[in-house]
Amino acid sequence: MPPRLKKFIRNPALGNTVPIVCLIGVLLAAAGTIAPGLLARSSLFNLLRLAAPLGIICIGQTAAILSGGVDLSVGSVAILTNVVAANILQGRDANNLEAFAVCAGQAVLIGLVNGLAVACVGINPFVMTLAMSIVIQGAALVYSGGAAGGAASPLVKFMGVGTTAGLPTAVVIWLVLSAVTLFVLHFTTPGRRLYATGANRKTARLSGVNVPATLVLVYVASALSSMAAGFVVTGNMGVGTLEWGFDYRLISMAAVIMGGTSFAGGQGGYAGSFVSAIALIVLNSLLTIVRVGEPVRQMIYGGVILISLWASTRKR
Amino acid sequence: MRKFVWFVRFALAAVLCLPGVASAAEELVNSAKYQKAPPYVVGLSNVSPSNAFKVAMVEEFKAVCEERKDLIKAYYITDAGGQIAKQISDIEDLIARKVDILLVTAASPTAISPVVEKAVEAGILVVTFDNLVETDKVTIRVEANESGIGTQNMEWLAKKIGGKGKIVMLGGIKGTSSAQLRWDGALAVLKKYPDIEVVGEAWVNWAFDKGKAAMESFLAANPVIDGVWTDGGGSAQGALTAMIEAGRVVPIVGTASNGFAKIWSKLKAESGFEAYCATNPPYCSVLALNFALDVMAGKPVQRHIRTDLAIMDNGNVDVLVRPDFSDMFWVDTLLSDEKNKELWGSK
CATH class of the missing domain: 3.40.50.2300 (Response regulator)
Incomplete structure (x- = not known):
């Protein structure tokens, strides 16, 4: 192997990107053997479209885990966004601005509370964001009276199921947000501060990084990315509903850790999470085809987290 | 009065x-x-x-x-x-x-x-x-x-597709008694129809997003699907949406949620589409x-x-559907119209 290629593959910011791309290849080959129709363009686009909300949520989750924490409130923020947005939109484009503003406002508020509690009060991020997710679930129930309603506007539907330049719009949104994320993480000061904070808070503080501000920013960004994912899902479903089948909290953690971002913080990056999100959705589809039930899937997602954690501990 | x-x-x-x-x-x-x-x-x-x-x-x-x-x-x-x-x-x-x-x-x-x-x-x-x-x-x-939801839905579907063909089954929450009773009821009916092949089965928690995702996978994997059995309104709505997006709509059974009924009634008017619900x-x-x-x-x-069980079929779907209400409304109700408006109408 040429040393340059070797150096590229070993780049810590890539995490497990290269092996996971190979894994996706294997999964697709398996899928193609079992059911050739899965490799059709429309089907691959469907898979990518399904991966988009997960991938977008992983932006925030990656940042949270890089900072040495975790965000367990991602799924509930997405559900709250769906319930509130659909209710405000009522199927009309005229209400887009209000829906975006309200949902962004509540996401920023949630992120601020999470971030301040973790950074300034010193509450464990696991406990804090878990409690927050329970509060948000309750809020979504109260807001909707248990009976969510409303409908996505044409613009939001376009985000969920439309196509732009031949690609599903959801995927285009995901790609744009991913590019911004990679740029911020690797080419800007806040990005470097995030890595420094995650690697070692004490040295980060001593080198002049404003650690609390960085952490608050991470949780606000995480809530905002979950909000964006909430809009994509709302567009895909077309309605507001409390009855979501996918557990984004668990799958997003699995994707980020599988992507090679260290749970201890400061190591890894979004590229690994990006490809892991695709790998997990392809895996999910394959498991559906070969009739593996939900309980076994939960075990597989849990197993993915455990194996990735184990592998990352061994590396060190 | x-x-x-x-x-x-x-x-x-x-x-x-x-x-x-x-x-x-x-x-x-x-x-x-x-x-x-x-x-x-x-x-x-x-x-x-x-x-x-x-x-x-x-x-x-x-x-x-x-x-x-x-x-x-x-x-x-x-x-x-x-x-x-x-x-x-x-x-x-x-x-x-x-x-x-x-x-x-x-x-x-x-x-x-x-x-x-x-x-x-x-x-x-x-x-x-x-x-x-x-x-x-x-x-x-x-x-x-509960088991009647499974059996009556499957009976209708089996007859609809002429007792033979390939079907997909989308169940509720695996491990809950109602979902299992419905599933087992459906399987019991299938024993009478050896020419019906189940080409895909998934448990989709009665949820729209999972129902749609599973159906997308099955549509991609199987060039031919003749019918879809579900035991929920959200899952039926999700599966039907996936079929419409793929341009491959086949008869489907579910339960009587307004979201499902809305799409069903529209498709019925456009193309004579048929579906069926046995509902608690x-x-x-x-x-x-x-x-x-x-x-x-x-x-x-x-x-x-x-x-x-109450039945919704092509005969009464247009009477029961409420285009002005939320998808979450259950079309089978004894409540007054004002009360339903307050609960499910646009807020």
Whole structure:
């Protein structure tokens, strides 16, 4: 192997990107053997479209885990966004601005509370964001009276199921947000501060990084990315509903850790999470085809987290 | 006038074949023990209002209690938030309030049995319905025909596709008794049709997003699908949406949610699309209450009751669908139009 290629593959910011791309290849080959129709363009686009909300949520989750924490409130923020947005939109484009503003406002508020509690009060991020997710679930129930309603506007539907330049719009949104994320993480000061904070808070503080501000920013960004994912899902479903089948909290953690971002913080990056999100959705589809039930899937997602954690501990 | 309104409402419900009553066992409630002159105090211990069906179930109950002040002088509704411990203390509380009738839809079939037995020993007429409590001591057990949802849906689908072909099955939440009963009911019907092949099966939690995702995978993997069996409104709506997006719409069965009915009715008008639903109505709470009131009035009532299912098909879907209501509305209802508007209309 040429040393340059070797150096590229070993780049810590890539995490497990290269092996996971190979894994996706294997999964697709398996899928193609079992059911050739899965490799059709429309089907691959469907898979990518399904991966988009997960991938977008992983932006925030990656940042949270890089900072040495975790965000367990991602799924509930997405559900709250769906319930509130659909209710405000009522199927009309005229209400887009209000829906975006309200949902962004509540996401920023949630992120601020999470971030301040973790950074300034010193509450464990696991406990804090878990409690927050329970509060948000309750809020979504109260807001909707248990009976969510409303409908996505044409613009939001376009985000969920439309196509732009031949690609599903959801995927285009995901790609744009991913590019911004990679740029911020690797080419800007806040990005470097995030890595420094995650690697070692004490040295980060001593080198002049404003650690609390960085952490608050991470949780606000995480809530905002979950909000964006909430809009994509709302567009895909077309309605507001409390009855979501996918557990984004668990799958997003699995994707980020599988992507090679260290749970201890400061190591890894979004590229690994990006490809892991695709790998997990392809895996999910394959498991559906070969009739593996939900309980076994939960075990597989849990197993993915455990194996990735184990592998990352061994590396060190 | 009020009586007339009631009559109209029941006549409307008859469009849907108002659930009749079939007895599972011949044993009668000892009415003499409970017989009492009205008005009564009634309690409903609910497991959680976490989905549209449960919300409708509670509202149906409330509406009847409000209208029948001559029979019901006070009613209490408790919500356990899905927690067993909370439901136990809820029921303790209702016993302390000396309710005459207690309706229970349970967070656990076994764990709340002791407190339910305590209520029976306190002389309260206890009816379990919806999510049943498994204790013999309960006064009346009103059981929904869960397996019937599976069998009737599958019977219709099998006949629709001419007894042969490839189908997909999308179940509810794996591990819950209602989802399993429906699934097993469907499989029992399939034994009669050896030429029907199940090319895909998934448990999609009755949810739109999972139903749609699973159906997308199956459509991609199978060049031919002749029919889709589901046991939920959200899952049927999700699967149907996936089929429309793929341009491959085939007959589908589910339960009577407005979201499913909206798409169905539109497709029916456009292309003569056909679907079918056997549904357990959300006013099961009202049925349970009525049985209890009958006992109080000294009428003979079976101890074990199994309610019939309501049917939505191409004949009545256009009458039942409410394009102006949210997707979460259950088309089968006894509530007044104003109440439904308040609950499911645009806010």
